[in-house]
Every structure is written in structure tokens, then in C-alpha cells.
Amino acid sequence: MIWVIRLLVAGFAALFVIIGVRAMIDPQSIITQFELGRQGVTGTSAIRADMGGFFIGTGIAALVGLFPGKRQWLLGAAGMVALAFLGRAIGLMSDGITANIAQSMIIEAISVALLVAAFAILSPRRREELAAEKTAEIERQRLAAEEERLAAEQNDMIAQNEAQLQRDRDLAQPIV
Incomplete structure (x- = not known):
């Protein structure tokens, strides 16, 4: 059971790091994926820094949380994803929902549950x-x-x- 949860968290972390690296190296793909519209140099820089940093930071925090004595990092990663979910929920109330938003919210909810469960299981x-x-x-x-x-x-x-x-x-x- 413990190895299964570790593999799931590692998979989550790898996915987030890949998305973050993609945001830094190829922000245009992120602009398209997240329907961000046309961006100038400042917007592209923000995508590289903010989205890339968020995804890489969350992925690394989840990976660090897998090491003995570092499981509290899993809660840090869960908190970051929960805040992203909260941002989407606020947007949902004011802007409505699309298939991409629903998909992102489902992934974020599952990610938070996975990270909190991993924290408890790896206790x-x-x-x-x-x-x-x-x-x-x-x-x-x-x-x-x-x-x-x-x-x-x-x-x-x-x-x-x-x-x-x-x-x-x-x-x-x-x-x-």
C-alpha cells in the first residue's frame, strides 16, 4: 500500500514538473492549453515565471514529501493545489464553467486528496x-x-x- 501511494505521488509530481518545465520552455503550448489568449512579452514572462514556478514548485514539494521525515512537504503541495482549486471555484461563481475548467478542477481535487492521503499513510x-x-x-x-x-x-x-x-x-x- 505504501509503495502504491508513493508511486501515485511520484506520478503526480512528475506530471506537475513536466507542465512547469513546459510553461517555462514553451509558454505558447500553455497559452493554448489553458485558453489564455494572445500574450505580449510581459504576459509570456508571467506564464513562464508564475505558472512554471507554481507547477515545478508543487511537483518538487510533493517529491520532497516522499523522503523520510519530510512528509509535511506533502501538505505544502496540497495547500498550493487547493489554492489553485479555490481560484477556479471563485472564477466558477463569476465566469461559469467550461470542460477545461471542470477537468482542471477534478484533477486538482484528486491531487489534494492524494497528497493529504499520502501525508496520513506515510505517517x-x-x-x-x-x-x-x-x-x-x-x-x-x-x-x-x-x-x-x-x-x-x-x-x-x-x-x-x-x-x-x-x-x-x-x-x-x-x-x-
């Missing part, structure tokens, strides 16, 4: 609980194997005792 306390459960299961298996061994020994002893009793009875019989 040191949760890892300790999982380790304790695994240790308890191993101990249960060891005890079950020990019980089986003891039962087998007891059955062997009973069989040996019965065999000895039969020999004693046979020896006690007079030979005719």
Missing part, C-alpha cells in the same frame, strides 16, 4: 502500526507452528505410551 505512527501488525502476525504464525509441533510430540508420546502398555500386557501374558 511514522502509521508505519509503526503496520510494523507492529506484521510482527504480531509473524508471532501468531510462530505460535501456531509451535502448537502444531507440541501437539505432534504429544501424539507421538501417547502412541509410544500405548505401544509400551501393549508390550507390557503382552509380556504379562503367560506363554502356553
Whole structure:
């Protein structure tokens, strides 16, 4: 489970970094994708800096959050995406919705849920609980194997005792 969540977060982070790098290197593709309209030099610079920085920063924060002791970075990334979602929600109330806006909001909502879930799942306390459960299961298996061994020994002893009793009875019989 932990590796699945790590892979999902890594995939999210890679996607965001790729979008951010694309915004910096090829802002025209971002202008088209996000329907930003015609931009001058200042607008293109803002797309490179603001959108590129947002996406790369969020992706890197999510990646850093995967390292031991750094899971709080996942909440930072979740907060950034939640703010983007909030901005879209405000726009939704005043400007309406398009298919691209709905798609972006769904991706952002899933991303926030993923990052918050990863924060909870990657909790040191949760890892300790999982380790304790695994240790308890191993101990249960060891005890079950020990019980089986003891039962087998007891059955062997009973069989040996019965065999000895039969020999004693046979020896006690007079030979005719």
C-alpha cells in the first residue's frame, strides 16, 4: 500500500514538473492549453515565471514529501493545489464553467486528496502500526507452528505410551 501511494505521488509530481518545465520552455503550448489568449512579452514572462514556478514548485514539494521525515512537504503541495482549486471555484461563481475548467478542477481535487492521503499513510505512527501488525502476525504464525509441533510430540508420546502398555500386557501374558 505504501509503495502504491508513493508511486501515485511520484506520478503526480512528475506530471506537475513536466507542465512547469513546459510553461517555462514553451509558454505558447500553455497559452493554448489553458485558453489564455494572445500574450505580449510581459504576459509570456508571467506564464513562464508564475505558472512554471507554481507547477515545478508543487511537483518538487510533493517529491520532497516522499523522503523520510519530510512528509509535511506533502501538505505544502496540497495547500498550493487547493489554492489553485479555490481560484477556479471563485472564477466558477463569476465566469461559469467550461470542460477545461471542470477537468482542471477534478484533477486538482484528486491531487489534494492524494497528497493529504499520502501525508496520513506515510505517517511514522502509521508505519509503526503496520510494523507492529506484521510482527504480531509473524508471532501468531510462530505460535501456531509451535502448537502444531507440541501437539505432534504429544501424539507421538501417547502412541509410544500405548505401544509400551501393549508390550507390557503382552509380556504379562503367560506363554502356553
